[in-house]
Amino acid sequence: MNLPEITLPKKARDKQEILQILREYGKNDPDYQNSRTWSLVYYLGEDHTRFLEKAHNMYFSANGLNPLAFQSLKRFESDVVKITSGLLCGDKNTAGVMTTGGTESCLLAVKTYRDMARECKGIKKPEMIVPETAHVAWEKASAYFNVKILHARLDKNYRADCNAVKKLISRNTVMILGSAPQYPHGLIDPIVELGDIASSKKIPLHVDACIGGYLLPFIEKLGYKIAPWDFRVPGVTSISADTHKYGFAAKGASTIIYRNTDFLKYQFFVYENWPGGVFASPGLLGTRPGGAYAAAWAALQAIGEEGYLKLTKETLETAQRLIQGINRIDELKVIGAPIAGIFAYKSVDKAVNIYAVADQMQEKGWHVDRLQKPEALHAMVTARHAQIAGAYIKDLKDAVRHVKKHPELATSGAAAMYGMIANIPARGMVKKTVLKMFADMYGPEAKMIDPGKAQINNGHDEQTDLATKTALWYLKLKQKFGRG
Numbered sequence: 001m002n003l004p005e006i007t008l009p010k011k012a013r014d015k016q017e018i019l020q021i022l023r024e025y026g027k028n029d030p031d032y033q034n035s036r037t038w039s040l041v042y043y044l045g046e047d048h049t050r051f052l053e054k055a056h057n058m059y060f061s062a063n064g065l066n067p068l069a070f071q072s073l074k075r076f077e078s079d080v081v082k083i084t085s086g087l088l089c090g091d092k093n094t095a096g097v098m099t100t101g102g103t104e105s106c107l108l109a110v111k112t113y114r115d116m117a118r119e120c121k122g123i124k125k126p127e128m129i130v131p132e133t134a135h136v137a138w139e140k141a142s143a144y145f146n147v148k149i150l151h152a153r154l155d156k157n158y159r160a161d162c163n164a165v166k167k168l169i170s171r172n173t174v175m176i177l178g179s180a181p182q183y184p185h186g187l188i189d190p191i192v193e194l195g196d197i198a199s200s201k202k203i204p205l206h207v208d209a210c211i212g213g214y215l216l217p218f219i220e221k222l223g224y225k226i227a228p229w230d231f232r233v234p235g236v237t238s239i240s241a242d243t244h245k246y247g248f249a250a251k252g253a254s255t256i257i258y259r260n261t262d263f264l265k266y267q268f269f270v271y272e273n274w275p276g277g278v279f280a281s282p283g284l285l286g287t288r289p290g291g292a293y294a295a296a297w298a299a300l301q302a303i304g305e306e307g308y309l310k311l312t313k314e315t316l317e318t319a320q321r322l323i324q325g326i327n328r329i330d331e332l333k334v335i336g337a338p339i340a341g342i343f344a345y346k347s348v349d350k351a352v353n354i355y356a357v358a359d360q361m362q363e364k365g366w367h368v369d370r371l372q373k374p375e376a377l378h379a380m381v382t383a384r385h386a387q388i389a390g391a392y393i394k395d396l397k398d399a400v401r402h403v404k405k406h407p408e409l410a411t412s413g414a415a416a417m418y419g420m421i422a423n424i425p426a427r428g429m430v431k432k433t434v435l436k437m438f439a440d441m442y443g444p445e446a447k448m449i450d451p452g453k454a455q456i457n458n459g460h461d462e463q464t465d466l467a468t469k470t471a472l473w474y475l476k477l478k479q480k481f482g483r484g
């Protein structure tokens, strides 16, 4: 992209020219309109997008900071929470708030249970138990709120191992987590069993349904059998569900819902002595984006139960077509038995490096998400992917064939970097390398990083070079001896 350097102009620029530049900047962005992405964007087509834009724009300037000021926003929030609560089988006592996304919802649950445990049980060194597949937002919450995170290993089906969870419980446990489904492989943790454990030990259980909150209720209504995972499970004390994922709302909208206000009240923040006035907020933010709340409300109304059922049916059918297509490629295998439209697949042939397959797919214009432990590629399917499922499988077959013929692709391009990140035993070095990358991207030079080149071929400083050399050495070793 050859764009001029931008400074704050002395005089206002022409608005048409500005809009043109904005468009130019987006030219190389992932092509979600043609379903070339598998996460990041939940797209229902231009009609729905234009409609969301209108709803969003109506409340574009409105601020949900003070619920007594923009009462419209409080209304949207209450309605969205109530509707979501209904989908999650809540009752007249369930209550919650809207947040700006899954991460904020997860962070809030940790803050809530930490504060509750401190007040009710006097716990000063809080710990939480999460399955290894918990979303990274839980790691962030642990780091931000100083709650030690203990990882429960998985069973052979990649779901939380309940015995492992039991063993990790101590006097300091403030919460347990289960996901419905988890992000990496789209599998649902055994929430009923986790609920039993949580109830018997009187520990709160949060269900992270950021992905599943607007999928699983409809999957069940379509007649598929899934073990209960929502407020029907007595031990479940809170659930997060994102309207901006399978709710198809605009970005910046999620919910966190508690069984009752005895839990929710620990989420609130009040400071009564601020010279700026008594300050109270229900979530992490100060200013809260009115447009996102209005658009979430509008999306629920515009799609309705019938719409969500139809979208869910198409999503599941498309996911099954893709899963079967992938499993028919001898060298690949889908992990576990996912039913919610989210899945991951790995290579089962030593001659096929899955990250090299990802590079080939990327060259064909697909935006690919790479996983580690095990090394795999990821897909979050929406109804729109029906139109490209055949093309995806065809490209995938070609990519696998090409990688098999060219084993050197495993140690070049982005495959080498992702291989390093996934395999290098010195995890501290991975962290340092990524921190360095971020320092470059967010530092004064605001560098744009090409994952295929920057770290592997052009590592500038000593640390990066060392990481690169170690990575390449390790990858070669792994290829030679088939380890890892």
Ligand SMILES: Cc1ncc(COP(=O)(O)O)c(C=O)c1O
Pocket: 100, 101, 102, 103, 104, 106, 135, 137, 179, 181, 182, 183, 208, 209, 210, 211, 242, 254
């Ligand atoms: C299970 C789960 N929880 C939390 C999140 C975080 O959501 P967000 O990206 O909206 O912050 C995600 C995102 O994919 C997720 O899959």
